[in-house]
Amino acid sequence: MALEKLSDIDRRYIYLLLLVLLAYPVLFPIGLPIQITHEARTIYDDIEAIPEGSLVVMQMDYSAGHAAELGPQSRAIIQHMFMKRLKIIMPCFEPEGPAQTVITMDGMDTFDAVYGEDWVQLPYMVGGESAVAAFASNWPSIVTTDHFGNPLEDMPIMKLYNDANDVVYWFAMGGGSPAGGGSYGPAITQVVARYGTPLGVGALAWGAPLVYPYYESGTIAGLLIGQRGAAEYELLINKPMSAVASTDSISISHLYVVLLIALGNVGYFSRKFRGERK
Amino acid sequence: MSILIEGRSFEFLLLILASAFLAYYIYSARRGYRPQIRKMAPLEAIPEAIGRSVETGRPVLFSVGTSTLYSGGAPQTLAGLSVLGYTANIAVELDVKIAIPLLHPEVIPVADEIIRQAYITAGKVDEYDPVYSVRHYGKHTFSWTSGILGHLQREKPGAFIYMGSMLADSVMVAESGHRAGAMMIFGTASSGQMPFIVAAADYSLIGEELYAAGAYLSQDPVLLGSITGQDLTKALILALILLGTIFMTFGIDFLNNLFSM
Amino acid sequence: MTYYQKQLPLLITGILIVTLIFTYFVDIPGSSLYTDELTAWAALVGAFAIALIGPFNLIRYHAGIISKREPDKWLLSVYTIAITIITYAVGVFISPIGASTTLQDMYNTLLVPCSATIYSLTGFFIASAAYRTFQFRNMETSIMLLAGVLIMMKNAAVGGVIWPGFPIIGDWIMKIPNTGGFRGIMLATTVGLIAYGVRLILGFEKVHAGGT
Numbered sequence: 001m002a003l004e005k006l007s008d009i010d011r012r013y014i015y016l017l018l019l020v021l022l023a024y025p026v027l028f029p030i031g032l033p034i035q036i037t038h039e040a041r042t043i044y045d046d047i048e049a050i051p052e053g054s055l056v057v058m059q060m061d062y063s064a065g066h067a068a069e070l071g072p073q074s075r076a077i078i079q080h081m082f083m084k085r086l087k088i089i090m091p092c093f094e095p096e097g098p099a100q101t102v103i104t105m106d107g108m109d110t111f112d113a114v115y116g117e118d119w120v121q122l123p124y125m126v127g128g129e130s131a132v133a134a135f136a137s138n139w140p141s142i143v144t145t146d147h148f149g150n151p152l153e154d155m156p157i158m159k160l161y162n163d164a165n166d167v168v169y170w171f172a173m174g175g176g177s178p179a180g181g182g183s184y185g186p187a188i189t190q191v192v193a194r195y196g197t198p199l200g201v202g203a204l205a206w207g208a209p210l211v212y213p214y215y216e217s218g219t220i221a222g223l224l225i226g227q228r229g230a231a232e233y234e235l236l237i238n239k240p241m242s243a244v245a246s247t248d249s250i251s252i253s254h255l256y257v258v259l260l261i262a263l264g265n266v267g268y269f270s271r272k273f274r275g276e277r278k
Numbered sequence: 279m280s281i282l283i284e285g286r287s288f289e290f291l292l293l294i295l296a297s298a299f300l301a302y303y304i305y306s307a308r309r310g311y312r313p314q315i316r317k318m319a320p321l322e323a324i325p326e327a328i329g330r331s332v333e334t335g336r337p338v339l340f341s342v343g344t345s346t347l348y349s350g351g352a353p354q355t356l357a358g359l360s361v362l363g364y365t366a367n368i369a370v371e372l373d374v375k376i377a378i379p380l381l382h383p384e385v386i387p388v389a390d391e392i393i394r395q396a397y398i399t400a401g402k403v404d405e406y407d408p409v410y411s412v413r414h415y416g417k418h419t420f421s422w423t424s425g426i427l428g429h430l431q432r433e434k435p436g437a438f439i440y441m442g443s444m445l446a447d448s449v450m451v452a453e454s455g456h457r458a459g460a461m462m463i464f465g466t467a468s469s470g471q472m473p474f475i476v477a478a479a480d481y482s483l484i485g486e487e488l489y490a491a492g493a494y495l496s497q498d499p500v501l502l503g504s505i506t507g508q509d510l511t512k513a514l515i516l517a518l519i520l521l522g523t524i525f526m527t528f529g530i531d532f533l534n535n536l537f538s539m
Numbered sequence: 540m541t542y543y544q545k546q547l548p549l550l551i552t553g554i555l556i557v558t559l560i561f562t563y564f565v566d567i568p569g570s571s572l573y574t575d576e577l578t579a580w581a582a583l584v585g586a587f588a589i590a591l592i593g594p595f596n597l598i599r600y601h602a603g604i605i606s607k608r609e610p611d612k613w614l615l616s617v618y619t620i621a622i623t624i625i626t627y628a629v630g631v632f633i634s635p636i637g638a639s640t641t642l643q644d645m646y647n648t649l650l651v652p653c654s655a656t657i658y659s660l661t662g663f664f665i666a667s668a669a670y671r672t673f674q675f676r677n678m679e680t681s682i683m684l685l686a687g688v689l690i691m692m693k694n695a696a697v698g699g700v701i702w703p704g705f706p707i708i709g710d711w712i713m714k715i716p717n718t719g720g721f722r723g724i725m726l727a728t729t730v731g732l733i734a735y736g737v738r739l740i741l742g743f744e745k746v747h748a749g750g751t
Contacts, residue, residue, distance in 0.1 A: 102643055
């Protein structure tokens with residue numbers, strides 16, 4: 001009887017314990033080791049190999065809900081790009097993208113990069129895939145000012161960019177699935193397919209299964225997955241930040257869910273055997 | 279000298295073939311050809327779910343998902359609206375109230391018309407309450423999701439049918455639906471959400487099954503013809519994959535060269 | 540007027556789709572001007588839809604609820620319309636193109652916590668969904684359970700510490716069965732989208748043009 005109740009635990013206790021287990025490592029870090037995956041290392045190696053002064057695009061497409069995973073990813077990638085003295089254009093094709101970019105750039109060490117010469121933040125460009133296509137082929141047709149209202153035609157960095165052929169590396173963040181309008185889907189069809197520009201993708205943890213086919217076929221050059229991917233990248237650039245601090249929470253919560261599954265099965269089989277004995 | 283851009287010739291040929299299959303079967307269906315679509319358990323469960331609502335005196339909650347009528351997820355929304363028509367007809371016939379919370383305002387008039395038509399068909403047009411049935415919980419995904427979570431807890435529907443494009447809301451509404459005691463029938467072609475609905479819902483339609491469901495229930499000749507044309511296209515792709523695998527295993531580059539023509 | 544209301548939009552849709560597809564496959568000098576112009580117009584129409592039509596529909600719907608004084612609903616509709624108008628006014632008049640930080644501050648203090656909270660519920664609900672459904676009931680659920688547990692142990696940094704085989708098996712699952720399965724699903728979904736495009740070209744899909 002007692003064993004059967006293991007599959008009927010009140011959800012509120014499950015949620016409460018999960019909350020405690022998520023919060024504890026944040027307050028009292030455990031310091032579990034993090035293995036660097038091949039996918040993250042590929043992006044790091046690709047960006048390391050880019051010559052100083054080259055033009056890259058950092059597509060900042062995520063909303064507040066996804067910022068917990070994609071914010072640390074974008075922060076780590078942009079930090080690396082600044083460390084490498086690359087010229088960064090940050091377009092946004094998601095309504096909350098510009099606001100999230102402001103949050104991400106807050107407190108960022110830009111290594112003396114000059115706004116307008118070395119990096120620029122663009123506003124939200126409406127149209128989804130059409131907007132990405134227009135930006136990749138002929139940016140003046142879709143955007144004329146940066147996010148802060150400054151004309152782009154006066155900016156030295158935008159004079160370097162005619163179309164995606166001028167971009168050495170394109171990194172796309174995205175919270176959705178490719179076919180459903182997620183932000184790295186248009187980058188695949190409008191940038192990689194048309195111009196052959198190497199593409200790195202920052203994906204949510206639940207979106208990883210969808211991106212793997214593109215990674216395995218070589219369409220995507222590299223892949224960061226969830227907060228774990230952000231933590232790996234922070235370690236690669238030797239700047240541990242929020243993602244590394246959160247990895248212990250991820251580990252503990254995963255173990256907890258595995259334990260819950262085990263308890264649920266104990267309860268299920270206990271009920272089943274009792275029924276069979278009767 | 280080819281007029282087609284290098285590397286895209288085979289894609290063009292495949293697109294023409296697929297379009298030809300689709301057009302042929304759509305026009306055949308309009309002339310009376312009715313392809314047989316296999317019965318799908320989730321669709322068979324819809325009357326059962328509504329019957330459960332009748333027995334328990336609870337309403338039905340329906341959702342057509344998070345996409346609009348003109349974006350990449352539009353086919354899913356349209357399939358969901360077909361299932362809505364079928365569900366609304368049964369619900370109205372059995373005097374069960376049906377509510378459909380919508381994310382995009384442009385879908386409101388279409389959903390309103392479908393449910394109104396169900397009431398007209400049942401001869402109960404005076405009983406139709408559009409304010410109850412057609413709801414809008416905000417244009418932001420999570421405001422809409424939290425609206426549905428609240429709806430599930432307040433109204434405790436006997437059946438929750440969700441057919442359409444899904445985002446991160448699927449597992450949340452599924453768990454809330456389970457806690458509310460609703461029988462859940464979900465369907466989506468959103469790749470990222472399929473695992474969640476298979477795990478959390480009582481019945482699920484994934485991928486192509488959602489499109490087939492819309493055709494199966496509406497018996498619209500255009501949709502039926504589309505399904506047949508799509509199946510033939512997929513058979514062609516499957517044949518190419520199998521042949522390509524065999525050829526490459528034996529080092530024959532013929533198909534590889536053909537694909538990159 | 541019936542032709543211009545019903546048939547002409549469908550004809551325009553069909554012609555635009557066919558010509559855009561044509562320019563992808565055939566290299567016509569000057570076609571990039573055509574495609575660039577169309578994509579710019581698509582972005583422009585989308586901008587109007589989001590900026591004007593979306594809020595208009597929202598306000599119209601909720602104004603209907605307020606006018607009928609629906610119990611438990613009309614006050615929430617007042618709140619919805621008020622927040623919409625305030626945010627709109629701030630964005631258009633007070634924070635033009637991000638020059639001031641008012642809109643950003645509103646976003647940081649209102650939308651970010653609400654969105655993050657609702658999205659983070661997913662984690663809790665997944666835990667209870669896994670607890671409820673991941674059981675060795677039959678072959679399919681058993682495979683789903685094993686795959687789920689192995690992937691969780693691969694994703695957790697501690698998984699590799701507990702047993703080095705977890706990342707190896709997890710990688711194999713992601714790269715082989717998962718990739719194969721999702722490729723099939725993506726192919727099917729894409730063929731469905733092609734079918735939708737063909738129906739648009741042939742004029743059978745009319746909802747976007749006001750039909751049913």
